[in-house]
Amino acid sequence: MIHLPHSDHDRRRHVAEEDSDGCYKRRRTIQERTGSEAHLESLINRISEKNNSSMESNLENLAQSLGIYLITDIDRIIDIILEHVCYLPEEITAYSTLAGLLNSKKQKFGFELLHQLLEVLREKLVSADFIHALHIVIFLADLVNCRVVSSSSLVEFYESFMEAACEENIPQVRSDWFVYAVLHSLPWAGPELNDREKEPLDNLLEGVDKYMLERSTSHAKLLQVWSATEHEQKEYLDSLWTQISKLRDDNWVERHISRYYVAFDGSLAGAITHNLPIFVPPPHTSMMVYPLPTVVFRFFDYADCPDGGPVLPGAHSIERFLIEEELCSIIGNNCYSRKECAAQLVSYQKKTMVPINYMILEVIFSQLFRLPHPLLRPLFYGSVMIELCKIKDMPQVIAQAAELFYQRIDTMQLECIDRLIDWFSYHMSNFDYRWSWADWDDCLDLNDYAPRRYFVKEVIEKCMRFSYHERICDCLPSSFEEITPEKPSISFSVDEAVNYDLFFVGEKELVAEVEKAFRNKVESKEVTEMLRGFNEKDNGLATLSTFFAVMLNAAQKSFSHNFAALARYHETLKELSSIDDESSTALLQTLYKVWRHNRHMIVVLITKMLRMTLLSANAVVSWLLSSYVKQELHRFWLWEALFITVKYACDCTNRCKIKLQQMQERRDRIEQNDGDAYRLCFNEDDNLGVILDDDIEVTKKELSELQEMLKNLFLNILHYWYELFELKQHIDKELFVTAGIDPRILEVYRQFAALKA
Structure with missing residues (x-):
């Protein structure tokens, strides 16, 4: 049974129940319960x-x-x-x-x-x-x-x-x-x-x-x-x-x-019934956030369930709806414990009336594939299914579901395919990657953009993230070699670097100096001074690219080594790049050249460098959608990096907005003080009100710049969901009134805008 959150129940006392002199009684806190x-x-x-x-x-x-x-x-x-x-x-x-x-x-x-x-x-x-x-x-x-x-x-x-x-x-x-x-x-x-x-x-x-x-x-x-x-x-x-x-x-x-x-x-x-008092719902306000509409997920029907057992209620029966709602409630009430959630689901009080394994899975998948986003973290649903596999017959039902997904994947939404990839690869990692892979070899005859081939190829690459190259190759049929990713490795060497377009003729001297500095663990300031000398003689972008490539090579052992190197030489990279779009593009192209055989490393480092403000979000989006990586357009990692970048930009804007709201509320509280309290605030806090005015103006300018940047991102990709509503008016005016927009793009946007209409 779940633990109910405590609250101060006395908050709902009626005024009529209070003392006649109008003085309110002291309300007991939860710690003072009798x-x-x-x-x-x-x-x-x-x-x-x-x-x-x-x-x-x-x-x-x-x-x-x-x-x-x-x-x-x-x-x-x-x-x-x-x-x-x-x-x-x-x-x-x-x-x-x-x-x-x-x-x-x-x-x-x-x-x-x-x-x-x-x-x-x-x-x-x-x-x-x-x-x-x-x-x-x-x-x-x-x-x-x-x-x-x-x-x-x-x-x-x-x-x-x-x-x-x-x-x-x-x-x-x-x-x-x-x-x-x-x-x-x-x-x-x-x-x-x-x-x-x-x-x-x-x-x-x-x-x-x-x-x-x-x-x-x-x-x-x-x-x-x-x-x-x-x-x-x-x-x-x-x-x-x-x-x-x-x-x-x-x-x-x-x-x-x-x-x-x-x-x-x-x-x-014999009980006396009561008339409900007249109830008028609270009026609508612009700040109110209502539940988004959904589409009812239907996956199994009675033919998928074993003979001789309970019959699955029909799609139009109210029983199907009521059971689904109760199972959803169990998941929501136990979302902080996968073990308790699984236990409550399998002990559902009316489980003998329906094929409970099928209904539980259908409800879990309905939440996992809910658009535009799941109710809970996708990892939670995967972990609950792992727990459910401890129950008899559930592994077979999950395997049946995986096969049904593969058969129906050709018309599946791409966002849902990506979630399916994440879930299935995670599920396989918990069962030693044992699967009848040969049954899916029909995908080998399809092109790279075919959903079945895309799904299998990306599942294999995701499985490698959970394991290692040789382990996954041993689990796959030899016929899958053509869709098996190459062994993750770095692609940098001094001899190969000579052919990089962005590097200059005298780069060997620079590479030698930088490698020596890394070996000797030279501080960032000294490295910066050394690189300034090369900048004065040669192309600054070439110096930046060479330094970054050598740094990645030196830190190639693990993610931790890369993070430590970025932290150690953070100031050096910031000074060399100035965080403009051109420098960010140079860093991204170098990153891709060095780690093109380990795309997971590319995604992780892009994420880390965004958070360290070493890359601009606009530059990352432009680069990901550029011709430079067009051969990767069908790969999951590219869209994963794009989503991370847009989410980062949205989060930055939201944090700045919250900061501005807090500053304005603080300023309002100061202005509401009158008389001695107001004067005391100014005298003792050294004109705090003036300081706040200046800070508010700076933050407003920062927020305006972030919103402009975010608007430009959305104008280019129209990908991210929730924050797009805020900028809908600008997008309507600046993008969709222009001619030449593909009708399919317009139709998707209209459907999207209708979500909160």
């Missing part, structure tokens, strides 16, 4: 413990135990239940049943619960915590079944969400979330609403249908893992609407949700 509060938590935490008793029996006993606390600790009980609802959505029906039993014992409990629920829901929406907000909406829906919430007020609550979705001048992602929340919670409340509020429910669904017909799905194609596949790749809201429509046609009968309240019909029948 023994009674700790006992309450212990009691409620046991609700989902696995023991010989049924859940219904546990709930009945718990309700009896909590009855004596309903007078003195009602707020604390509500806070604990709310916390569990947010973090344990798979147990929501247990907590709604408990709430119903407590409401039947004390009417005030239900009244207080609903008011605090809506208050917390508002807090979650304001803070953009849409996951927990959704769990609260589902909980509210199930409270209808437990005689806590009246069915008519729940319909009115849904209508307030639909009104928020239909507001004008708001992004579609906001509207989508409100519609999604309504649809997501209907499997819980649908049967009851269909019996008691059929006409209002039908009107509500007609409104949803109208919204679905009018909304844009131009972004869907961009988010699909495959451009063509026999399996449906429906946009997430379209998919859920289809599933809810089928559930409606089936008279709201589903076979997944545990409805514990049914066992307590007699106890709950």
